[in-house]
Amino acid sequence: MGKAKIIGIVITLSMVFFPYLARAQGNVDKGKNLFTQQCASCHGPGGKGDGPAAMALKPKPRDLTDKAYMAGLSDQHLLDVIKKGGAAVGKSPLMPSMGAAMKDNDIQDVVAFLRSLAK
Ligand code: HEC
Secondary structure, X not given: OOHHHHHHHHHHHHHHHHHHHHHOOOOHHHHHHHHHHHOHHHHOOOOOOOXXXXXXXXXXXXXXXXXXXXXXXXXXXXXXXXXXXXXXXXXXXXOOOOOOOOOHHHHHHHHHHHHHHOO
C-alpha cells in the first residue's frame, strides 16, 4: 500500500470519527437538565430567550437557537460567559456568573446542549 493511500485512509477515518470525538466533550442530556434548572428562567426552556424572567431584562437574552448567531461564538466564549458571567466578556452583567454554582464539567455539558439547539 502506497503512502498516499495510507494518508487518504487516515484522513477519511478522522473525518468519520471527528463528530463523535467533538461530541464526547459534553453530555447533551445532562446539559439539558442543568439548563432547565439554572438557565431557563431567563433563557426559556428551549433557549429562545423567552423565559419568565426575560421580560424584565434589558438587553434580553439572545435566541440561543439562532444558528448564524451561535456559529459566531466559540466554545471558549460560551464556557467563559457561563462561568464568569456577562460582564466578564463585555455582555450584560444580568447574565450571572455560574462558576460558583457549576463545575467545569457541568458547564461543558450545558455548552454541548446549546450546540445541539443551534443546528
Ligand atoms: C438572570 C437571568 C439569566 C440567567 C439565570 C442566565 N442568563 Fe445567560 N444571559 C442573560 C442575559 C440578560 C444575556 C444577554 C447578555 C447580552 O447580550 O449582553 C445572557 C447571555 C447569555 C449567552 C450569550 C452570550 C453572547 O455572547 O451573546 C449565553 C451563551 C448564556 N447567556 C448562557 C447561559 C446559561 C448556559 C445559563 C445557565 C447556566 C444562563 N445563561 C443563565 C441572562 C441570564
